[in-house]
Amino acid sequence: MDYFPFFMRLRGQRVLLVGGGDIATRKARLLAKAGAKLHVVSLAIESELEALVARTEGSLRLGEFVDTDLDGVVLAVAATDDAGVNQRISEQAQARHLPVNVVDSPELCTVITPAIVDRSPLVIAISSGGEAPVLARRVRSKLEQMLPASYGRLAGLASRFRQAVKDKFGDGDQRRRFWEKVLEGPIAEQVYAGNEAEAESMLANELASETGQTGGEVYLVGGGPGDPELLTLKALRLMQQAEVVLYDRLVSSEVMELVRRDADRIYVGKRRSEHSLPQPEINQLLLNLAKQGKRVLRLKGGDPFIFGRGGEEIELLAANGIPFQVVPGITAASGCAAYAGIPLTHRDHAQSVRFITGHLKNNDPNLSWPELAMPGQTLVFYMGLMGLEEIAQMLLKNGRSPLTPVALIEKGTTREQRVIVGNLQTITAKVEEFAAKGPTLIIVGEVVSLRGHLDWFGDRDRQNVN
Missing domain, CATH: 3.40.1010.10 (Tetrapyrrole methylase, N-terminal domain)
Incomplete structure (x- = not known):
């Protein structure tokens, strides 16, 4: 995480905005909405931006940026088309330990402007750290569709009762549970339906009757x-x-x-x-x-x-x-097998699958090995890395073909997944060669031979060892 996300209170605070064009105006709209007093410095200024300065009871100076423009401000925003000016604003602001935002230059920023979903007082900020702003805006667009405007009214209702709930419940967990019940139940539904007065009455009654005593x-x-x-x-x-x-x-x-x-x-x-x-x-x-x-x-x-x-x-x-x-x-068997491209059952190779613990109690192979060695089935051993050699030897001893395919999947379904493939004769040596570590899953059976055709991840994301 390159940036720590936080929200800054700007209401009534003086903010420097250097630039007078379209980009500066877009920044000014957001700053004005947050209640900032705009101090704008620019050689020329758009009419809308000039109106925003007046509306926020800010100030306007037509001219070049000078260091004293930073006096008395809590935030500096550079939105000019002059890279040299933008860099100087960044350097001077940082020298004063002031937060600074430079449009389209994340390397010059100490703070960045996120994409915003505004359901005031509920506000959601989405940021890519300046690396992919279009993606951040796409995420915002999706959230805009998902969150109805009534979320803001619901947040406002919660705000009006916040102190009363805090007074009644001294324990933070009790408060959290109360609010979860309110925000997920019929009170919230009344707000969504536009019945805020009814919702407020219901919330008051709920608070009066709530004891805070809940079981675990x-x-x-x-x-x-x-x-x-x-x-x-x-x-x-x-x-x-x-x-x-x-x-x-x-x-x-x-x-x-x-x-x-x-x-x-x-x-x-x-x-x-x-x-x-x-x-x-x-x-x-x-x-x-x-x-x-x-x-x-x-x-x-x-x-x-x-x-x-x-x-x-x-x-x-x-x-x-x-x-x-x-x-x-x-379970690991279905997840790891799927990500390795190995079907656990297949009409031509395996009509059943068995899940087996690979932890051999006291190193004693106390399993029904003659049954496990029967063909036409897939064996999946959980936690079998340490007992791999014993597992292979017992299956061979009880009649399973030495050429039976075996796959050991290490850290399955993750980006560190490795699939080591061999047969009952070779798998132990291969696993030792590639120094496999847990967590692992072992799959034994003819279905392993299909993975070359069905590995939907292939070598793009995960390592395969044949």
């Missing part, structure tokens, strides 16, 4: 294999509601970026033979937080009910009467 709840959410675009809509909604998040190492940083910013985050990740928090303690922590009235998000990589131990976690919650929701996620 747990959301058990599958975060998918890594690509944030694979999250479900329900997962995104609950990720934005939760006050506390317990997450593991398989949840990608891109997915974590979508969690509510002010939520408390607790890492409970696990590696082979290394648990930051043992499973029974995770279960108890979920229970304790819910009993405190918290909305708790248990965010897991993949799907919580496929080798995710989600059943153990909700078992304790159910026994203690804690409400919970379970949101499935795209």
